[in-house]
Structures are given as structure tokens and as C-alpha cells.
Amino acid sequence: MKPSRQPAQPPSLIQCLSRSVRSFSRILPLLLAMFGLVALLQTLVTPHQLASFFSGNLFLDPLIGATAGSLAAGNPMISYILGGELLQSGISLTAVTAFILAWVNIGLLHLSVEMNLLGRRFTLRRNLLSFLFILLISMMTAITQELLK
Numbered sequence: 816m817k818p819s820r821q822p823a824q825p826p827s828l829i830q831c832l833s834r835s836v837r838s839f840s841r842i843l844p845l846l847l848a849m850f851g852l853v854a855l856l857q858t859l860v861t862p863h864q865l866a867s868f869f870s871g872n873l874f875l876d877p878l879i880g881a882t883a884g885s886l887a888a889g890n891p892m893i894s895y896i897l898g899g900e901l902l903q904s905g906i907s908l909t910a911v912t913a914f915i916l917a918w919v920n921i922g923l924l925h926l927s928v929e930m931n932l933l934g935r936r937f938t939l940r941r942n943l944l945s946f947l948f949i950l951l952i953s954m955m956t957a958i959t960q961e962l963l964k
Contacts, residue, residue: 860887869906876910877953881946884917891919908960913953920945
């Protein structure tokens with residue numbers, strides 16, 4: 816008969832809080848730098864400047880929108896306002912959808928932070944798959960809208 820093993824003691828609340836604070840303090844400088852870059856880009860790039868990139872092409876606009884959204888990276892709440900401004904500027908729904916989805920989901924500005932937290936391989940795969948699905952979703956959105964008209 817094997818001797819029974821005592822289960823390991825779970826860490827105390829103080830130990831958990833201490834680990835959390837240490838982990839957060841290591842990540843904080845990266846987060847502050849990322850937020851600073853995002854805020855800087857949001858003030859430097861206006862909706863009118865973004866509108867000048869788009870041509871009206873059904874296949875090229877989503878690619879441009881997803882690329883611009885990936886580089887810009889920002890807050891989801893701001894993306895709705897910016898999306899409305901872009902639509903009013905005459906940019907296609909396909910391009911705006913790709914831009915907003917990439918703006919919220921990809922964000923190359925915080926790629927290094929994500930790699931540190933989640934690993935390089937996972938981060939690169941997630942961003943590549945997100946980019947491909949963003950293109951697909953934006954085109955499907957435009958097609959769906961046309962079918963519903």
C-alpha cells in the first residue's frame with residue numbers, strides 16, 4: 816500500500832497579491848510606453864488623412880484599411896467615432912470595417928508587450944490569423960449589406 820500524499824498547500828492570499836504586484840510592476844513600463852505611442856498616433860493622424868489612403872477598390876480598400884488599423888491601434892470606443900467619420904468621408908464600409916477590426920484586434924504598437932506576455936509564436940500566429948479573418952469579415956460585411964438592400 817502506497818503512503819497517501821498530502822496535497823500541496825495553496826498559496827496564501829498575501830503570496831498571490833505579492834506575485835501579482837511584482838508581475839504588474841514588470842509590465843507597467845511597457846504598458847505606459849504602449850499607451851503613450853497610441854495616444855501620440857491618435858493625435859497625429861486625423862480622419863481626413865486616413866481618408867486619403869482609400870481608392871474605392873473592393874479588394875484593395877480592406878487591405879489598406881486593415882494595414883492602417885494595425886499600425887494605428889487604439890481604443891474600441893474611439894474606433895466607433897472614427898468609423899463614423901470615415902464613412903461620412905466617403906470611404907467604403909468594407910474599408911472602414913477592416914480598419915476598425917484591425918484597430919481593435921491587431922495593433923502592431925503593442926506587439927512587443929504581447930510577445931513578452933503570451934510568447935512570440937502565439938502572438939505572431941494570432942495576429943496573422945486575425946489579419947486574414949479581418950479581410951474576410953470586412954468583405955462579407957459589404958456583401959451582406961448589398962444583399963439586404
